[in-house]
Amino acid sequence: MTVASKLKQxxxxxxxxxxxxxxxxxxxxxQRVKETFKICGQQAEQIIAQLDQRLKEMEFEEPQYRGF
Structure with missing residues:
Protein backbone atom coordinates (compact mmCIF):
# COMPACT_ATOMS: atom_id res chain seq x y z
CA MET A 1 0.00 0.00 0.00
CA THR A 2 1.42 3.38 -0.98
CA VAL A 3 1.62 6.42 1.25
CA ALA A 4 -0.95 8.16 -0.94
CA SER A 5 -3.45 5.33 -0.60
CA LYS A 6 -2.94 5.22 3.17
CA LEU A 7 -3.50 8.96 3.32
CA LYS A 8 -6.71 8.65 1.32
CA GLN A 9 -7.88 5.89 3.63
CA GLN A 31 -25.79 21.02 25.92
CA ARG A 32 -22.20 20.74 27.19
CA VAL A 33 -21.76 17.43 25.43
CA LYS A 34 -23.27 18.86 22.24
CA GLU A 35 -20.78 21.73 22.32
CA THR A 36 -17.87 19.35 22.90
CA PHE A 37 -18.85 17.18 19.93
CA LYS A 38 -19.32 20.29 17.80
CA ILE A 39 -15.82 21.54 18.65
CA CYS A 40 -14.31 18.12 17.98
CA GLY A 41 -16.09 17.99 14.61
CA GLN A 42 -14.67 21.39 13.69
CA GLN A 43 -11.17 20.28 14.66
CA ALA A 44 -11.57 17.14 12.58
CA GLU A 45 -12.66 19.30 9.65
CA GLN A 46 -9.48 21.37 9.94
CA ILE A 47 -7.32 18.25 10.05
CA ILE A 48 -9.11 16.84 6.99
CA ALA A 49 -8.48 20.07 5.10
CA GLN A 50 -4.77 19.90 5.94
CA LEU A 51 -4.53 16.27 4.87
CA ASP A 52 -6.43 17.01 1.64
CA GLN A 53 -3.93 19.76 0.87
CA ARG A 54 -1.04 17.39 1.49
CA LEU A 55 -2.65 14.76 -0.73
CA LYS A 56 -2.96 17.29 -3.55
CA GLU A 57 0.72 18.13 -3.15
CA MET A 58 1.64 14.46 -3.27
CA GLU A 59 -0.46 13.87 -6.39
CA PHE A 60 1.12 16.89 -8.07
CA GLU A 61 4.63 15.71 -7.23
CA GLU A 62 3.92 12.06 -8.06
CA PRO A 63 1.27 11.90 -10.82
CA GLN A 64 1.13 8.10 -10.71
CA TYR A 65 -0.76 8.35 -7.37
CA ARG A 66 -3.72 10.19 -8.87
CA GLY A 67 -6.96 8.29 -8.87
CA PHE A 68 -5.95 5.51 -6.49
Whole structure:
Protein backbone atom coordinates (compact mmCIF):
# COMPACT_ATOMS: atom_id res chain seq x y z
CA MET A 1 0.00 0.00 0.00
CA THR A 2 1.42 3.38 -0.98
CA VAL A 3 1.62 6.42 1.25
CA ALA A 4 -0.95 8.16 -0.94
CA SER A 5 -3.45 5.33 -0.60
CA LYS A 6 -2.94 5.22 3.17
CA LEU A 7 -3.50 8.96 3.32
CA LYS A 8 -6.71 8.65 1.32
CA GLN A 9 -7.88 5.89 3.63
CA UNK A 10 -7.10 8.05 6.67
CA UNK A 11 -9.01 11.00 5.21
CA UNK A 12 -12.03 8.78 4.57
CA UNK A 13 -11.93 7.45 8.12
CA UNK A 14 -11.68 10.96 9.54
CA UNK A 15 -14.64 12.11 7.45
CA UNK A 16 -16.66 9.24 8.93
CA UNK A 17 -15.61 10.18 12.45
CA UNK A 18 -16.47 13.82 11.79
CA UNK A 19 -19.94 12.85 10.56
CA UNK A 20 -20.48 10.76 13.67
CA UNK A 21 -19.45 13.64 15.93
CA UNK A 22 -21.83 15.98 14.12
CA UNK A 23 -24.64 13.47 14.56
CA UNK A 24 -23.91 13.18 18.27
CA UNK A 25 -23.78 16.97 18.55
CA UNK A 26 -27.21 17.21 16.99
CA UNK A 27 -28.94 14.50 19.01
CA UNK A 28 -27.36 14.52 22.48
CA UNK A 29 -29.62 15.97 25.19
CA UNK A 30 -26.81 17.59 27.25
CA GLN A 31 -25.79 21.02 25.92
CA ARG A 32 -22.20 20.74 27.19
CA VAL A 33 -21.76 17.43 25.43
CA LYS A 34 -23.27 18.86 22.24
CA GLU A 35 -20.78 21.73 22.32
CA THR A 36 -17.87 19.35 22.90
CA PHE A 37 -18.85 17.18 19.93
CA LYS A 38 -19.32 20.29 17.80
CA ILE A 39 -15.82 21.54 18.65
CA CYS A 40 -14.31 18.12 17.98
CA GLY A 41 -16.09 17.99 14.61
CA GLN A 42 -14.67 21.39 13.69
CA GLN A 43 -11.17 20.28 14.66
CA ALA A 44 -11.57 17.14 12.58
CA GLU A 45 -12.66 19.30 9.65
CA GLN A 46 -9.48 21.37 9.94
CA ILE A 47 -7.32 18.25 10.05
CA ILE A 48 -9.11 16.84 6.99
CA ALA A 49 -8.48 20.07 5.10
CA GLN A 50 -4.77 19.90 5.94
CA LEU A 51 -4.53 16.27 4.87
CA ASP A 52 -6.43 17.01 1.64
CA GLN A 53 -3.93 19.76 0.87
CA ARG A 54 -1.04 17.39 1.49
CA LEU A 55 -2.65 14.76 -0.73
CA LYS A 56 -2.96 17.29 -3.55
CA GLU A 57 0.72 18.13 -3.15
CA MET A 58 1.64 14.46 -3.27
CA GLU A 59 -0.46 13.87 -6.39
CA PHE A 60 1.12 16.89 -8.07
CA GLU A 61 4.63 15.71 -7.23
CA GLU A 62 3.92 12.06 -8.06
CA PRO A 63 1.27 11.90 -10.82
CA GLN A 64 1.13 8.10 -10.71
CA TYR A 65 -0.76 8.35 -7.37
CA ARG A 66 -3.72 10.19 -8.87
CA GLY A 67 -6.96 8.29 -8.87
CA PHE A 68 -5.95 5.51 -6.49
Missing amino acids: TIASLKGAQATMETYATHHPD
